[in-house]
Structure formats: structure tokens, C-alpha cells
Amino acid sequence: MRFSIRGFVLTNTVIPTMSPSQMAWKRFAGHKAALVCCAILGFLVLAVVLSPLTTRYGVNESVKAPPNSYLSPSKLAWLGTDDIGRDLYSRLIYGTRVSLLIGLFSAFISVFVGCVVGAVAGFRGGRFDDVIMRVTDLFLAFPFLVALLVVRNMFGSIEWLTFIIGEVSSLRFIIFLLSFFGWMGVARIVRGQVLALKEREFIEAARASGASRSYIIKRHLIPNSIGPIMVALTFSVVGAISGEATLSFFGYGPQPGAGATSLGLLVGQAKGAVQTGFWWIALFPCLVLVVISLCINFIGDALRDATDPRMDAGK
Amino acid sequence: MSNSVLQIRDLRVTFNTQLGELRAVRGIDVDVAPGEILGVVGESGSGKSVSFLAAMGLLPKSATITGSVKLDGVELIGAGRKAIRSVRGKSLAMVFQDPLSALNPVHRVGDQIVEMIQSHQDMNTHDAEKKAVELLEIVGIPQPDERARQYPHEFSGGMRQRVVIAMAIANNPKVLIADEPTTALDVTVQAQILEVIQRVQQTFGTAVVLITHDLGVIARVADSVNVMYAGRNVESGSVQSIFDHPSHPYTRGLLSSLPHEGIERLQPIAGFPPNMLAPPSGCGFAPRCQHAIEACNAELPVLTSFEDLLTSCIRADELRVGRRS
Amino acid sequence: MIRFAFRRSAWAIPTLLLVTFLVYIALRMGTDPLASYMRSNPRATRSKIAQYKELNGLGSNYVTGYFSWLQNFVTFNWPKSIKGSREVWPELKDSIANSARLGIAATTVGVTIGLTIGIFAALRPGGKRDVAVNTAAFVGISIPPYISAILLQLLFAVYWSKWFGNTLFPTSGVYPPGQDGFDLVLMLKHMALPTFVVAIQIIAVYSRYMRSSLLDVLNSDYMRTARSKGLSEFRILMRHGVRNALIPVITIAALDIGAIVGGLIITENIFDYPGTGKYFLSAFGNGDFPLLMPLMVIIVASVLLFNLLADISYAILDPRIRLD
Numbered sequence: 001m002r003f004s005i006r007g008f009v010l011t012n013t014v015i016p017t018m019s020p021s022q023m024a025w026k027r028f029a030g031h032k033a034a035l036v037c038c039a040i041l042g043f044l045v046l047a048v049v050l051s052p053l054t055t056r057y058g059v060n061e062s063v064k065a066p067p068n069s070y071l072s073p074s075k076l077a078w079l080g081t082d083d084i085g086r087d088l089y090s091r092l093i094y095g096t097r098v099s100l101l102i103g104l105f106s107a108f109i110s111v112f113v114g115c116v117v118g119a120v121a122g123f124r125g126g127r128f129d130d131v132i133m134r135v136t137d138l139f140l141a142f143p144f145l146v147a148l149l150v151v152r153n154m155f156g157s158i159e160w161l162t163f164i165i166g167e168v169s170s171l172r173f174i175i176f177l178l179s180f181f182g183w184m185g186v187a188r189i190v191r192g193q194v195l196a197l198k199e200r201e202f203i204e205a206a207r208a209s210g211a212s213r214s215y216i217i218k219r220h221l222i223p224n225s226i227g228p229i230m231v232a233l234t235f236s237v238v239g240a241i242s243g244e245a246t247l248s249f250f251g252y253g254p255q256p257g258a259g260a261t262s263l264g265l266l267v268g269q270a271k272g273a274v275q276t277g278f279w280w281i282a283l284f285p286c287l288v289l290v291v292i293s294l295c296i297n298f299i300g301d302a303l304r305d306a307t308d309p310r311m312d313a314g315k
Numbered sequence: 316m317s318n319s320v321l322q323i324r325d326l327r328v329t330f331n332t333q334l335g336e337l338r339a340v341r342g343i344d345v346d347v348a349p350g351e352i353l354g355v356v357g358e359s360g361s362g363k364s365v366s367f368l369a370a371m372g373l374l375p376k377s378a379t380i381t382g383s384v385k386l387d388g389v390e391l392i393g394a395g396r397k398a399i400r401s402v403r404g405k406s407l408a409m410v411f412q413d414p415l416s417a418l419n420p421v422h423r424v425g426d427q428i429v430e431m432i433q434s435h436q437d438m439n440t441h442d443a444e445k446k447a448v449e450l451l452e453i454v455g456i457p458q459p460d461e462r463a464r465q466y467p468h469e470f471s472g473g474m475r476q477r478v479v480i481a482m483a484i485a486n487n488p489k490v491l492i493a494d495e496p497t498t499a500l501d502v503t504v505q506a507q508i509l510e511v512i513q514r515v516q517q518t519f520g521t522a523v524v525l526i527t528h529d530l531g532v533i534a535r536v537a538d539s540v541n542v543m544y545a546g547r548n549v550e551s552g553s554v555q556s557i558f559d560h561p562s563h564p565y566t567r568g569l570l571s572s573l574p575h576e577g578i579e580r581l582q583p584i585a586g587f588p589p590n591m592l593a594p595p596s597g598c599g600f601a602p603r604c605q606h607a608i609e610a611c612n613a614e615l616p617v618l619t620s621f622e623d624l625l626t627s628c629i630r631a632d633e634l635r636v637g638r639r640s
Numbered sequence: 641m642i643r644f645a646f647r648r649s650a651w652a653i654p655t656l657l658l659v660t661f662l663v664y665i666a667l668r669m670g671t672d673p674l675a676s677y678m679r680s681n682p683r684a685t686r687s688k689i690a691q692y693k694e695l696n697g698l699g700s701n702y703v704t705g706y707f708s709w710l711q712n713f714v715t716f717n718w719p720k721s722i723k724g725s726r727e728v729w730p731e732l733k734d735s736i737a738n739s740a741r742l743g744i745a746a747t748t749v750g751v752t753i754g755l756t757i758g759i760f761a762a763l764r765p766g767g768k769r770d771v772a773v774n775t776a777a778f779v780g781i782s783i784p785p786y787i788s789a790i791l792l793q794l795l796f797a798v799y800w801s802k803w804f805g806n807t808l809f810p811t812s813g814v815y816p817p818g819q820d821g822f823d824l825v826l827m828l829k830h831m832a833l834p835t836f837v838v839a840i841q842i843i844a845v846y847s848r849y850m851r852s853s854l855l856d857v858l859n860s861d862y863m864r865t866a867r868s869k870g871l872s873e874f875r876i877l878m879r880h881g882v883r884n885a886l887i888p889v890i891t892i893a894a895l896d897i898g899a900i901v902g903g904l905i906i907t908e909n910i911f912d913y914p915g916t917g918k919y920f921l922s923a924f925g926n927g928d929f930p931l932l933m934p935l936m937v938i939i940v941a942s943v944l945l946f947n948l949l950a951d952i953s954y955a956i957l958d959p960r961i962r963l964d
Contacts, residue, residue: 033775137895137947138655138659138943138947140895140898141895141897141898141943141946141947142898142939142943143898143899143901143902143905143939144898144899144902145902145905145906146901146902146905146920146936146939149924150663150666150667150670150936151666151670152670153666153667153669153670153671154665154666154667154669154670155670156670157669157670157672158669238782242784245784246784246786246906249786249906250909250921267786267787270787270790271790271910273794279794282790282791282794283791286787286790286791289784289787290782290783290787293782293783293784294778294779294782297778297781297782298778301778371868373864373867373868396873399870400870400871400872401870402870403867403868403869403870404868404869404870404871405870408868409868411861411864411865411868413861416860416861416862417861417862417864417865418862418865419862419865419866419880419884420862420884420958420959420960421883421884421887421957421958421959421960422879430869430871430879431869434869434870434871434872434875435870466959466960468959468960479865482869
């Protein structure tokens with residue numbers, strides 16, 4: 001008689017079963033929409049990464065001399081040109097590259113800081129936890145734009161700080177700013193997860209066998225929180241990209257100099273396009289932003305379903 | 316028995332799961348006489364809870380149910396929604412295992428009982444509230460009028476289970492199904508709950524189906540016993556007969572695995588329960604049975620008369636033992 | 641219950657003071673009130689400058705400065721705007737009224753529709769309705785308000801009038817320019833697009849919250865008990881399902897106000913709607929300290945108030961946490 005050890009019942013037949021992470025992958029793969037989004041995103045990222053090859057003109061290069069402003073989409077410029085004749089298509093690719101970088105960097109920083117703070121707060125509890133919770137509560141309840149602008153200017157006025165993190169309109173600064181707001185959401189998610197796990201028996205067992213606090217955090221709590229952490233990561237990315245776009249929209253975003261642009265800046269120009277009727281200036285950047293947000297949101301949601309399934313009766 | 320208040324014939328329940336079809340219940344017959352306590356005994360996975368959840372119509376849509384369940388002659392399987400709703404809570408009521416999660420945490424206890432009353436009886440709220448308090452008193456809750464205004468989390472486990480019982484008997488059901496009512500409770504409290512159930516039976520003449528894995532519970536209050544294994548009934552009879560001269564090896568194994576005088580080591584039943592995705596073709600217990608022969612694996616055994624019991628062991632006669640060994 | 645509310649509110653005042661203090665510091669550092677004043681009033685006399693400093697509590701020390709500002713604030717001795725010495729309160733009041741109207745309209749519409757859709761989606765998880773709702777909600781969340789605002793503006797301001805020759809929904813302001821007095825229909829017409837834009841976000845968020853919360857509840861044991869009582873499906877859904885599912889939704893709701901206000905600010909800006917968003921952005925751009933501080937105090941107070949309301953409503957809905 002052969003015994004299968006991994007399975008919900010020890011029997012004398014072999015039942016095909018999967019480890020939790022395998023089950024999670026399988027569930028994720030079942031989300032067709034998420035897979036499509038992965039493909040779309042992958043395609044976009046590829047286009048951006050291979051940017052010298054995929055763009056048709058430089059970011060500050062005008063389409064033909066003399067500069068022709070506001071050409072509608074044509075063979076010369078696939079998505080039209082802006083006010084000084086620069087190809088929108090190429091600028092979109094360069095701009096997306098900048099925004100994606102901003103998004104990824106600040107997301108990773110947010111998640112890193114958020115994990116540490118959240119894990120410690122959840123695990124130790126006590127005053128530290130209380131204080132962190134109230135502070136993040138307050139910050140998160142504030143209207144985002146207001147808090148963002150106020151904090152931005154405040155940080156921008158501290159001289160020694162700008163030396164480290166860059167001027168107010170630099171990329172470094174915006175990454176810092178977005179991370180500053182981003183870690184709080186992540187910390188709450190991780191804290192919640194740690195709180196839930198803390199009471200589980202396997203943690204008690206680890207404690208009883210003499211594991212140190214940091215060992216427990218590293219080897220038990222974090223691996224079991226990978227699911228929510230990954231979800232938090234995806235939503236941080238989309239939040240950061242959105243945040244940058246919002247800031248740029250109102251003129252408070254990064255100014256990457258030398259005619260370079262970001263996705264947010266391009267979307268910001270859409271405002272004027274409504275009056276003038278040059279619809280491509282508005283439509284294409286918005287489209288790209290929406291598609292990126294949608295895809296990342298979908299993937300995040302599918303990840304969340306994959307790592308924290310519900311028993312949907314009768315599905 | 317034609318005077319059974321609850322009569323189940325050839326009930327089969329299959330679940331459609333990710334890993335295949337799970338045959339939880341594979342054809343059982345049950346007869347509950349009016350006013351008797353029927354104990355249904357079996358381990359986890361034997362299908363005992365599922366059978367009666369199916370009778371109540373409380374299984375998820377992924378379950379396929381065939382067979383017949385007749386309450387006072389009225390067929391429940393396949394009956395329309397309205398018909399089932401008029402039976403549930405009125406003639407057929409259920410008490411669940413975990414009293415804390417069984418009660419809605421945001422409604423007062425009294426209101427939940429009143430809801431039960433008003434959905435089947437034409438009573439105004441004031442009278443219904445009075446009746447709720449009476450019910451709480453019957454199940455032995457002190458200061459019932461104060462307690463009725465409290466919330467579930469303000470009660471201890473045993474008290475909560477009494478509340479659930481009070482709710483279940485509110486409309487004087489003909490049959491009360493108690494699904495492991497004492498499993499989540501302390502041993503001392505268990506005895507109290509069983510006593511409440513017995514009182515209900517004696518005062519109102521309610522028939523009770525007591526589902527449990529605990530033989531001690533059965534010995535204490537049951538009149539008759541059904542023993543289930545792997546989705547089938549393997550033995551059935553009065554409680555005295557079953558305990559005195561069990562005929563099925565599984566029942567015998569259960570009884571002898573209880574701690575009792577004269578033994579030095581506990582005697583568990585060897586082996587493991589079968590995989591209900593691919594149950595054995597013959598007797599479900601055969602793989603673990605020390606008396607199994609070729610014929611046991613050949614085909615599904617049926618319940619047949621043996622002395623004063625019904626048993627599905629084809630070797631019952633040969634293995635006859637006088638007293639419990 | 642009253643004691644619970646009281647205890648919770650007792651914390652509000654010190655928190656209010658502390659947070660406004662932090663805001664004061666942030667604004668003073670960030671917007672450089674003195675320099676902004678000088679920029680707007682290049683020919684200000686020294687005594688005027690001193691008076692400005694005095695009224696706004698811009699003394700050398702942050703702490704004493706804050707308290708002197710606070711003193712002026714609570715005695716309604718408010719300094720005037722740096723631009724043209726306008727009184728602060730009338731403008732502030734109007735902008736708040738406008739925003740409040742928009743916010744309330746959008747929230748009412750959004751929450752009602754959102755919750756209902758969420759309930760319908762949760763009833764058949766995985767079904768066509770559910771998928772449609774989820775997708776729509778996603779798209780709603782992923783489209784930031786300014787984008788939907790711009791696109792709608794494009795549609796109605798530019799193309800609708802081109803195709804249909806009139807403007808069905810105006811895209812700017814509260815009233816058409818030159819309007820005198822109160823006209824409900826006109827006001828509603830002007831509010832229609834901005835309300836819609838903000839409501840989209842709200843619907844998207846609430847439908848998902850309700851759906852997931854209700855799904856959780858539907859899988860609870862007490863739902864099975866309710867069904868075993870033989871109650872009607874509707875009653876089970878409402879009194880047991882939705883009633884319990886509302887608890888987490890409402891607590892998140894009160895805290896979510898901040899996000900709604902954020903969306904409001906952006907939307908107002910695009911539709912040229914004279915609400916607090918516009919007020920804030922222009923005041924901020926000018927570094928207009930006297931305009932900014934009262935607004936921030938109101939914002940902080942509202943945030944704290946909504947936090948408090950969230951706590952209290954949570955306690956009302958969920959008796960389990962009243963033992964505090």
C-alpha cells in the first residue's frame with residue numbers, strides 16, 4: 001500500500017494534491033482577465049525598455065523642420081504632435097518609462113518600509129503600535145492631494161533634506177514623496193496580517209521551542225504574509241503612478257528637464273486640449289494611463305483572490 | 316416502520332469538488348419514531364452531518380441529493396422552496412455544533428427567538444417576546460427576561476447552546492436535529508445540554524436526532540442508535556442492544572476503543588478512514604477490518620436483520636460474540 | 641453608549657490642536673507666508689508687514705507663533721487674504737457650501753447605487769452579473785477622476801454641441817456667467833457632470849466593499865441558522881446578511897471621506913466649479929497663509945469628526961465592541 005502524505009486524508013491511494021503556493025498559482029492562472037493584463041503590461045514594459053528602438057523620434061525632437069505644431073495623427077506622427085511639433089507617440093513611450101520607474105521605485109521603498117514597520121508594530125503591539133496606527137489613520141484619512149501638496153512644500157523647504165533627496169521638482173524627490181505616503185497603507189496591511197498570524201498555533205509552537213523574535217518574523221510571519229505583501233506591492237505601484245500623475249496634472253510634479261516628460265505631465269497637458277479641440281493630446285496619454293492602472297489593478301486583484309480564496313459555494 | 320415521523324430512504328449526497336466527485340452519503344435509510352431520541356454515531360467524514368443537512372435542505376448548490384426524506388409523510392427532497400420553508404423551523408428544526416457562530420452577533424437573543432416564532436406563528440411581538448422568555452426558562456437560563464435582551468457574546472458557551480435549543484423548539488417541531496451539540500462544549504456542560512434535550516423530549520414529545528461521534532453521549536440519552544461509516548449505515552438498533560452485543564466489527568471497535576476497566580492499553584481501530592472520492596467497492600470498513608474476507612470487498616452490503624439489530628456485516632453470524640469483549 | 645461616545649470625543653480636542661499645530665508648521669515652512677505676502681504686496685509698509693506677522697502668528701518661534709495664531713483664530717480675529725485684502729470667511733463659506741452640495745449629492749447617489757450593485761453581485765458570485773459588476777468597478781477605480789472629467793468635458797463641451805447644437809450638460813461653474821439669484825434647474829444641470837464623475841469613484845469602491853463583505857457574511861454559520869429557521873430569502877438577506885455586512889463597510893466609509901474630498905478637489909478644478917478645491921489650489925499657489933489656515937482647520941476637524949462618527953457608528957452597529 002502506498003501512502004500519500006500530502007493531502008487532506010491519509011489513505012491507501014495516491015491523491016494528487018498541491019502545496020499552497022502551487023494552489024495559488026493555479027488560481028491566479030485561472031483568472032483569464034489577469035493573464036491578459038499581464039500580457040498587455042508585458043508588452044508595454046517591453047516597448048518602454050527597448051525605447052531607443054521602439055520610438056520614432058527623440059523626446060525633444062520635432063517631427064519635421066520647420067516645427068509643426070499640433071498635427072493630428074498621421075503617417076508622420078502616429079499619434080499626432082504637441083504644441084511644438086514633437087511626436088506624441090515617442091514622447092508617450094519616454095514618458096511612460098519615467099513614470100514606471102517612479103512607480104516601481106517608490107513602490108518598492110514603500111513596501112520595504114511598510115513591511116518592517118507593520119511587522120514590528122503588529123508583533124510587538126503596545127504603545128508603538130498604538131502610535132503608528134493613529135498616525136497612519138490620520139494621514140490616510142486626509143484628502144490625498146491636500147496632504148501631498150502640504151508635505152511636498154514642507155519637505156522642499158528643508159535645506160539639508162533637499163541635499164539628500166533632491167530638489168522639489170526632481171525625480172528623486174517625487175519618489176521620496178510618494179514613498180512617504182505609500183508606506184502607511186502597506187504597514188497597515190502587514191500589521192493586520194501579522195496580528196492575525198500571531199495568534200495561530202504555529203507561532204506559539206515556534207515561541208515554545210525557543211525561537212527569537214526576529215527569527216519568528218523572518219521565517220514564519222513574513223513568508224506567510226507573502227500573499228498580502230504582493231498584493232500591497234501591486235497596489236502601491238498603481239498608487240504611485242496615479243499619485244505622480246495627479247501631482248503633475250496640477251503642476252506640482254517632477255520636471256525632468258531637457259524636454260523630457262512623464263506620463264503625468266502628458267496627461268496634464270490634456271487639460272488644455274479640451275478647449276482647443278486637439279483631441280489626441282487628451283485621448284492617448286489618458287488611454288495609456290488608464291490601461292496601465294487597469295492592468296495593474298486587475299493583476300493585484302487576481303493576486304489577492306489567488307492568495308486568499310473564499311469558498312464560493314456552488315462555483 | 317410506517318409510523319416514523321421522519322423517514323429517510325436511500326439518501327445519496329454527492330459533492331462536486333475540484334478534485335472530483337465526493338460521495339459523502341451513499342444510500343442510507345433512517346426511521347425516527349415519534350418522541351424517540353435517535354443517536355447517529357460515526358467519525359468525521361462518515362456522512363452523518365451531511366445526511367441531515369440534506370434533509371433540511373441546507374447543503375450548498377454543489378451538492379447533488381437523491382432519495383426520499385419524508386416528514387410525517389410529506390416528501391422534502393425536490394419539494395418547492397415555499398414548501399420547504401414552511402417545514403423548516405416549524406416541524407423540523409436544527410441545532411448546530413458551534414453556538415457562538417450559529418447566533419447572529421448583532422441581534423439580541425430574545426429578538427432572534429421572536430423572529431423564529433413570528434415566521435411560523437401568527438403572534439404579535441409582545442406575545443412572542445413573552446413566549447421567548449418562557450422558552451429561555453424551559454431550557455434553564457436564569458433570569459430569562461433580562462437575558463433575552465442581551466447579545467450572544469454575553470453568554471457562555473453552554474448558555475448559548477441552550478439559547479439555540481430554545482430557538483429551535485420555539486414552534487414545537489416534530490423532529491429536532493442536533494448536530495454535535497456538545498462537541499464544542501466542556502464535559503461538565505455537555506451533561507447539562509443533554510439533560511436539556513432530554514427534558515425537551517419528555518415535555519413536548521419531540522423526536523430528536525442526536526448526531527455525535529461521542530459514544531458516551533449516545534449511552535446517556537439515546538433510545539436507538541444508527542452507526543454510520545463511509546457514507547453508509549453499518550448497524551442499527553436499540554441502544555441497549557448495540558452496547559450489549561454489537562454485531563458489526565466497526566461498532567465493536569468503537570466500543571472497545573473506549574477506556575474501560577481491566578485494560579492496560581487503549582485499543583484504537585487500526586487504519587484510516589476511506590477516501591470518499593474513490594470509496595472502496597465493497598464494505599467500506601473492509602480495508603481496516605481484521606475479519607474481512609474476499610466476499611466483503613465484492614459488493615456493497617445492505618442492512619439485514621440479525622438478532623434484534625440491523626447490521627451490514629455479512630459475517631455477523633460467524634463472528635457472534637455474547638458480551639462485549 | 642453615551643459614555644463611549646464621550647470618551648472617544650475627549651481625545652478629539654487635543655488631537656485637533658496637535659494636528660493643526662503640525663499643519664501650521666508645515667505651511668509656515670512650505671509656503672513661506674512672509675515672502676508670499678511681500679510678493680503680493682510689494683509696496684507694503686513696515687507697519688503693515690508687522691501687522692501681518694502679528695495676526696498670523698508668524699513670530700520667530702514656532703510654538704509661541706502657533707499660540708498667537710490660535711488666539712486670533714478662536715477670537716475670530718482673522719487676518720485678511722494677501723491678495724487684495726479680502727475677508728476670508730465669505731469666500732470660504734461659499735466654497736464650502738458649493739463643495740458640500742456636490743459632495744452630498746455625489747455621495748448619496750454613489751453610495752446607494754454602489755451598495756445595491758454590490759449586493760446583487762454577491763448574491764451570485766462568479767456569475768455573469770458578478771463579473772460585469774467587478775469589471776465595471778475596476779474600470780471605475782482605474783480611471784482617475786480627472787481623466788473621466790476631462791473625457792466627459794471633451795464629450796459634452798466640444799462634441800455634443802458640435803453634434804447637437806446645444807449643451808446638454810454645462811461643463812463649468814455653478815451657474816452660467818451672469819446668472820443672478822437661485823435657479824434649481826440650472827444649478828442641477830451644472831452639478832450633473834461633476835457629480836457623475838465623483839459618483840463613479842464612489843460606486844466603484846462601495847460596490848466592491850459591499851460585495852466582498854457580503855460574501856464573507858453569506859458564508860457564516862448564522863446565515864445557515866437563519867435559513868434553518870425557514871425565513872424568507874429576502875429577510876435572511878436583509879436582516880442577517882446585509883445588516884452584518886454593513887459593519888465593515890460603514891467604518892471604511894467614514895474614513896474614505898478623505899478620498900472623496902480628494903476626488904472632489906480634482907473634479908472641481910476641471911469643471912471650474914467654485915468649491916473648496918479651487919479655493920485651496922489657488923490659495924496654495926499664492927502662498928496665501930490667511931486663506932489656507934482656516935481651511936486646513938476645517939479639513940482637520942472634519943477628518944477627526946468623521947473618524948469619530950466611524951467609531952461611534954461601528955459601536956452602534958456591532959454590539960460586540962461596546963465593552964470598552
